[in-house]
Amino acid sequence: MKARVTVGALLWLALITGLHVQLNVGWERLRGMLLGRRELVVGFLPVT
Amino acid sequence: MTEHSEEGSFFRSQKFTDWPTVKEALIAKEIGAAFILAPMAMQLRADGVPCKIVYLGHRDGTALVVGKDSHIHDFSDLRGKTIAVPSRYANQTLLMYKMMKEWHMAPDSIELRELPPPEHPTALLSGSIDGYIVGEPFAAKAEMDGFGRVLYHTKDIWPDFISCVLVVHEDLIERDRALVQELVDGIAKSGKWLDADMEHRMEAAEVAGKMYYFQDPKLLKYVLSKPVDRVKYTHLLLRKDDFDEIMNLAVENHVLARPIAFEEYADPSFCHSLEDLDWDLGHLPPVPADAASTGRPGE
Secondary structure, eight states, X not given: OHHHHHHHHHHHHHHHXXXXXXXXXXXXXXXXXXXXXXXXXXXXXXXX | OOSBOTTOOEEXXXXXXXXXXXXXXXHTTSSSEEEEEHHHHHHHHHTTOOEEEEEESOEEOEEEEEETTSSOOSGGGGTTOEEEESOTTSHHHHHHHHHHXXXXXXXXXXEEEEOOGGGHHHHHHHTSOSEEEEETTHHHHHHHTTSEEEEEEHHHHSTTOBXXXXXXXXXXHHHOHHHHHHHHHHHHHHHHHHHHOHHHHHHHHHHHIIIIIOSOHHHHHHHTTTTGGGEEOSXXXXXXXXXXXXXXXXXXXXSSSSOOOHXXXXXXXXXXXXXXXXXXXXXXXXXXXXXXXXXXXXX
């Protein structure tokens, strides 16, 4: 019983962590950060 | 506009809805680069903000729009009318002053009212203004929806008109020239690809409308095709003469407090001939099925 609760808690933790990463950073961006890929934010207005 | 360059760098676009916020984000270094109005970029530099123009966003792509059934048929009919402009620091505002001079009208003979671009069409529809001058797709919006009429396209009154320019922080230029070069080359290649084939323009309208602008792709297709030279994405190199003309107009009309030298606010060293660039991307990746309905946040 104790083991099942621990595994369940870990799975839940992994799921929540994964969702946070996906929503706030994105897997592709995280991968780029880990690989040392450079990033630049470019502002724009939706006009030509 | 891409998220990934061929070299693997990550270019993230951040959408804004008004010019002052873009300016503030640039000053606060929340963004490293931005497409802003040309005179605004000069003013930023004059104010001591360490940034430089490195490339153009496009050429032409602005129109002066009036009510479809209005009795305005040439520029002189605008005397005493109220015309919306995107900003005091917009080249569109300078164009209005230039036209007033050419038509022998006093600089105050037309009331110029600053309004954020997305509000121009609704202001015309509500009757609070008599017309507006703005970058696309807001000119085409009134035309497509049937309540506006283009009085002039900039391509007909100021050929190769400059509206938005790419501005980059000077510290980024010093720290990572290669990244800035990658961005400039990417814009140049995209522009070359866009202007090469009408099919490319239609694809781009689909992708940009659904994934970046969150606007009806039909509107963007209209902008990019009616007429085809309504907006151009080639010849985006920085030409000193073009900018001197803008700067002199800005000083003459008290938009800029003092003359500012081209070298102070522009760095043309990133501009290369289009002949040296090629983009082997035949077609854009398909738009994800859920992009049209949900959109994607701020990128």
